[in-house]
Each structure stands twice: as C-alpha cells, then as structure tokens.
C-alpha cells in the first residue's frame with residue numbers, strides 16, 4: 432500500500448487520477464488532496480477519499496463533516512499539506528508556475544514525483560533536478576509524450592538515444608491559414624481535436640507553445656540538447672512519441688488519446704494499471720500520418736526552442752509571458768496572434784542569466800508578466 436498526494440485534485444488530470452485510484456483501493460491510500468478554488472468539488476473528493484491533509488489556495492469554510500482532516504489554505508497549501516502528511520508519492524497536476532513550489536517540495540519529501548506540471552521544469556528545471564539528486568527521489572513523467580519516451584527507454588540499457596521525437600496533434604487550428612489563426616478567438620481555440628484537457632493547456636496546444644514547453648521538459652527529463660529533440664505533427668494522436676537509437680532503430684509507444692494511460696503508468700510504475708479505457712484498433716484507423724511543424728503559422732514552438740538555447744532567464748520569461756498572454760486571450764483582450772507577439776516582445780527584453788533560487792525564478796517571472804501586460808497594452 433502506497434500513500435499518494437493529488438495536488439490539483441479538481442482539475443482534469445487530478446479528476447482522472449482519482450478515478451483510477453478508486454479502482455485500486457488496496458494499492459493506494461490518498462493522503463493529500465489540494466485544489467485552487469473549486470471548494471465544493473474538493474470537499475466531495477475529500478468525502479470520497481478521506482485524506483490526512485487537504486488544501487485550498489482560496490480559503491473557504493470547511494463543512495463540519497470534514498473537520499477531522501488537517502486543512503491548509505493559501506498559495507503554499509500544497510507545500511504545507513505535503514510536509515504534514517509526508518506521502519510516498521505526489522502527483523503534481525497544478526497548472527503553470529504556480530505548481531513549482533509543490534514540485535520542489537514533493538522532490539524533497541516524497542519518494543516518487545509524478546509530474547503533470549511541465550511549467551515547473553520549464554521555469555525551475557535545474558532546481559528540481561538538484562533536489563532530486565540529493566533526495567534520491569524518482570521523477571516520473573505524466574505528460575503523455577514524455578511518458579511514451581520514458582516507456583520506450585525501459586530496457587534501453589546502456590544505449591543512449593540519438594534523438595527523441597515528440598508528436599503533436601497540431602491543436603484546434605492545425606489546418607487554418609495564417610491570417611485565420613492570427614484572428615482566432617477562444618471558442619475556436621478551445622475545441623481540441625483529440626485530447627480533452629484544461630483551458631490553459633488547450634490554448635497552448637493550439638499555439639504549439641505546449642509542444643515548445645514539452646521540448647524544454649524533455650530536455651530536463653532526459654538530458655537531451657535542443658538539436659536532438661524533434662517534433663512531428665501527427666493528427667491521430669496515437670503515436671505518443673518516439674525514441675531513435677544510434678543504429679537507426681526507432682521505438683514508438685502507441686495508445687488511444689486518454690490521459691489515464693500516462694497517469695496510471697506513473698502511478699503503477701514499474702507495473703501497469705488497467706483502467707478500462709478503449710484499445711487501439713489500427714485496422715479501423717488504417718493510416719497514421721506525420722508532417723513537420725509549420726513555424727511560420729505556429730511561431731511559439733520556435734520561440735520556446737530559442738528560449739531553451741538562450742538559458743534559464745529566457746525560459747522563465749517565455750513561460751511567464753505566455754501565461755499572461757493566454758489569460759488575456761481567454762478574457763477576450765487580445766487575438767490569438769497576440770500570444771506569440773507578446774512572448775516575442777518579452778524575450779527581446781530579457782537578459783541572459785542563471786536563476787539559482789526559487790526566489791530568483793519568481794522575481795524573473797514577475798518581471799516577465801509585467802512586461803507582457805505592458806506589451807499587450809501598447
């Protein structure tokens with residue numbers, strides 16, 4: 432029996448994780464549940480799983496029947512709940528740089544960190560890896576592409592990969608001409624063709640910033656430089672990613688687009704947890720197609736690569752500017768094309784540098800957001 436924390440329990444990944452956990456009551460005990468502001472949803476989950484500790488970023492009165500749980504409120508509720516309950520595993524499924532503090536804490540106190548928050552590695556990748564090195568904890572990817580690469584690397588032995596190939600659905604605007612992409616609004620962008628996810632990541636998929644963030648995530652997870660991290664557009668989302676070895680052999684991991692597969696693999700690793708999802712039927716699908724990404728229509732992927740090469744200050748600036756621009760886009764304040772223009776403007780004002788502490792990361796993030804908002808007003 433392992434104890435597990437679900438941080439971001441009311442989001443898309445958190446909810447799917449709880450559905451899997453409900454199927455394996457003798458393998459896992461939920462020790463911590465935290466959420467941002469969906470109090471009623473979190474209270475329901477706390478009733479279902481009876482964790483030791485629970486947290487909400489936005490404080491709410493706790494119903495009397497849940498008073499025996501240790502409650503934590505505020506920005507650092509995930510950190511304090513982890514320190515109070517010290518679970519074996521933590522699934523970090525908070526969106527954005529807001530999840531960095533929880534990931535750093537989980538890397539210190541938990542034996543396994545199940546990572547569904549790519550922004551934590553984009554903004555604080557080196558800090559996370561340094562803590563893991565000291566604690567000896569295991570980092571298990573939950574992002575489907577990185578889970579696929581991780582699965583392909585099982586049994587690779589001493590053979591280093593020559594290249595990693597991340598696949599991308601292409602997002603909701605994949606086939607539109609550039610002018611239409613630039614003008615697109617939230618209604619169009621939030622219709623993801625294959626995956627069902629939260630709003631922020633769905634916008635990131637449409638701009639291909641998501642794939643850019645994933646290139647950076649893969650750099651930290653697998654220790655690969657930018658020029659060995661390729662991206663292929665694959666509209667069917669069946670091949671979740673691939674690994675090429677020195678002899679030219681390419682290993683791929685396939686599955687239907689269902690996040691429960693990647694969540695369950697990280698939870699059960701090294702075992703596999705069946706969860707009753709659909710199965711791949713290649714005879715029905717018939718054809719798998721692939722193409723190179725179009726950086727003219729989707730400049731965010733190129734911006735992310737540029738930030739990875741430029742270094743830590745640029746990666747934090749990229750992420751902060753993107754988070755601010757996506758927020759503005761969802762509020763209807765800028766058109767879709769405003770996202771890449773904002774990120775471009777903020778990267779142009781960023782000075783190269785290393786960020787050695789979480790405080791330095793947060794300060795760089797704050798400045799990037801400020802610059803993003805002023806670029807959007809201009």
Ligand code: MG
Nearest residue numbers: 574575576645
């Ligand atoms: Mg992904």
